[in-house]
Amino acid sequence: MNNGPLAITTTGMVTGVGFDAQNSCAAIRATLDNFQETRFKDHAGNWLLGCQVPLKEGTCGSEKLVAMLTMAISECMASAKVSLSSTPLLICLPEIHRPGIPANQGNQIYFKTEQQLGCRFHTDSLVIKHGRAGGLIALEKARQLIYEHQHQQVIVAGVDSLLNARTLRHFEQQHQLLTSRNSDGFVPGEAAAALLVEKPVNNSRLVCLGIGFGQETATFDSEEPLQANGLKDAVSMALNQAQLSMTEIDFRIADMSGGQYWFKESALLLSKLLRVHKEGFPLWLPADCTGEVGAATAPLAISYLVNAFENDFSNGPRVLQHCSNDDGYRAAAVFQFGGTE
Numbered sequence: 001m002n003n004g005p006l007a008i009t010t011t012g013m014v015t016g017v018g019f020d021a022q023n024s025c026a027a028i029r030a031t032l033d034n035f036q037e038t039r040f041k042d043h044a045g046n047w048l049l050g051c052q053v054p055l056k057e058g059t060c061g062s063e064k065l066v067a068m069l070t071m072a073i074s075e076c077m078a079s080a081k082v083s084l085s086s087t088p089l090l091i092c093l094p095e096i097h098r099p100g101i102p103a104n105q106g107n108q109i110y111f112k113t114e115q116q117l118g119c120r121f122h123t124d125s126l127v128i129k130h131g132r133a134g135g136l137i138a139l140e141k142a143r144q145l146i147y148e149h150q151h152q153q154v155i156v157a158g159v160d161s162l163l164n165a166r167t168l169r170h171f172e173q174q175h176q177l178l179t180s181r182n183s184d185g186f187v188p189g190e191a192a193a194a195l196l197v198e199k200p201v202n203n204s205r206l207v208c209l210g211i212g213f214g215q216e217t218a219t220f221d222s223e224e225p226l227q228a229n230g231l232k233d234a235v236s237m238a239l240n241q242a243q244l245s246m247t248e249i250d251f252r253i254a255d256m257s258g259g260q261y262w263f264k265e266s267a268l269l270l271s272k273l274l275r276v277h278k279e280g281f282p283l284w285l286p287a288d289c290t291g292e293v294g295a296a297t298a299p300l301a302i303s304y305l306v307n308a309f310e311n312d313f314s315n316g317p318r319v320l321q322h323c324s325n326d327d328g329y330r331a332a333a334v335f336q337f338g339g340t341e
Contacts, residue, residue: 002147003241006139007204008312008335009153011303012075012194013140015290016051016067021193025307030229035187035288050163051189051291060109068192069109069159070116077129077192083154084117088124088278088283092134092295095327100166107297109159124149133321134158135298136216136331140211153198160294161190174221176259176326187256193299204305207332209244212237215304218330220261226262227269234332235269235322236248240336246273249281250316253305255297255323257287262324269322274313282315288291296333298323309337 012023016026016034027033033073038050055301069091077084093109094101102108106127111230114121124145128134137160141235142154162168171177178185185307214237216230238326239245256262266283275282286304287293299322314337 001316002143003210004011004143004147006197006208007016007200008074008194008208008302010080011196011306013191013300014053014071014193015191015209015293016053016189016299017289019071021303023308025304028286028289028304029313031289033291035291038163040163040165042092042172042177042181044180046180048168049187050337052163053190054312062102062105062112064190065109065159065161065192066116068190069113069157071228072192072194073117073134073157074111074154076155076196077155080196082155082196084119084121084227086122086156087153087155088122088151089155089157090125090141091127091136092138092156092299093127093129094133094160094295095325096129097130098167099170100164108298110170114169118134122159124151128275130329131295131325132297133325133329134156134295135302136211136323136333137213137332139197140206143211146197146199153196155194155196156299157192157194158202158296158299160296161293162188162294163190167241176220178258184258186287186292189287189293190271191290191293191296193296193303195302204335206309207336209336210238211243212239212241212332214330216324216330219328220326226261226264226268228265228272230328230330231265231269231322232272233322234330235273238320238332239333244334246270246320247276247278247320248318250318251282251284251314252320253284253286253301254321254324255287255301256285257292258296265324271290279300302335
């Protein structure tokens with residue numbers, strides 16, 4: 001496996017708080033959200049809160065996902081003048097077993113996005129259906145395409161919406177959704193984000209130094225005691241590739257959107273890997289503003305990091321990102337601003 005660094009060159013984003021990366025990032029930085037009553041009700045008959053992307057009325061389902069994805073990719077491509085026919089596109093989508101996901105969603109999104117963008121995607125383009133962790137899985141695949149298959153650039157994009165009746169019913173039954181009867185849950189959202197990645201050069205800004213993966217046996221709905229071993233494995237792998245320790249990381253950005261389980265996991269991670277006292281270790285949570293956005297989570301967070309570093313409001317040059325899936329899959333990445341030196 002090639003462990004070469006990756007530069008994040010340009011980004012694009014569509015969220016419930018902005019139609020592009022600049023406006024979305026400004027809203028997240030200002031801790032603004034767009035949480036409003038949706039057309040869905042919980043089991044008690046009360047309206048559910050959500051963070052919707054306000055596209056043209058009547059746009060929903062796969063049509064809305066394609067519209068958001070097209071906007072994010074187009075923004076990402078605009079400043080870099082990238083040709084999708086010669087640049088592989090990795091599209092991150094929800095897990096296939098999540099209730100409310102059509103069996104043929106991958107094909108629908110892929111070919112309809114091709115139509116919207118008016119081109120045929122490169123033959124090395126892929127659909128990756130791994131939910132929140134999918135963006136980092138795609139980043140690892142992009143590294144393979146760049147270092148082993150000699151592609152100059154790869155686009156990593158993710159799109160998702162949890163504003164679906166069957167999906168919401170499932171998460172309410174799992175006690176993961178914020179409802180009138182459950183305060184320990186997430187607000188459902190929808191978003192798309194895209195990243196252009198390539199080998200670092202002298203003027204590279206945000207660079208991914210390491211990527212890691214793990215598997216947690218004590219999943220959200222299991223009866224096993226949570227020890228955060230899966231997340232520890234993922235973070236340790238990413239840190240080892242970056243040749244850094246947790247002490248050298250300045251802050252963190254994660255996918256937590258509500259629920260004590262996920263915050264406990266993050267706390268246990270620090271108890272296992274942070275060997276010395278660290279005075280302040282900020283944790284950034286974009287979902288506080290965007291809601292839970294599933295497969296768009298990792299690309300969205302990385303896009304926000306690019307904006308944070310370029311506008312000089314980060315908590316330091318080195319950041320750890322981690323994502324956790326309901327099925328126990330864990331992913332992590334280490335980034336540094338200002339290159340690899």
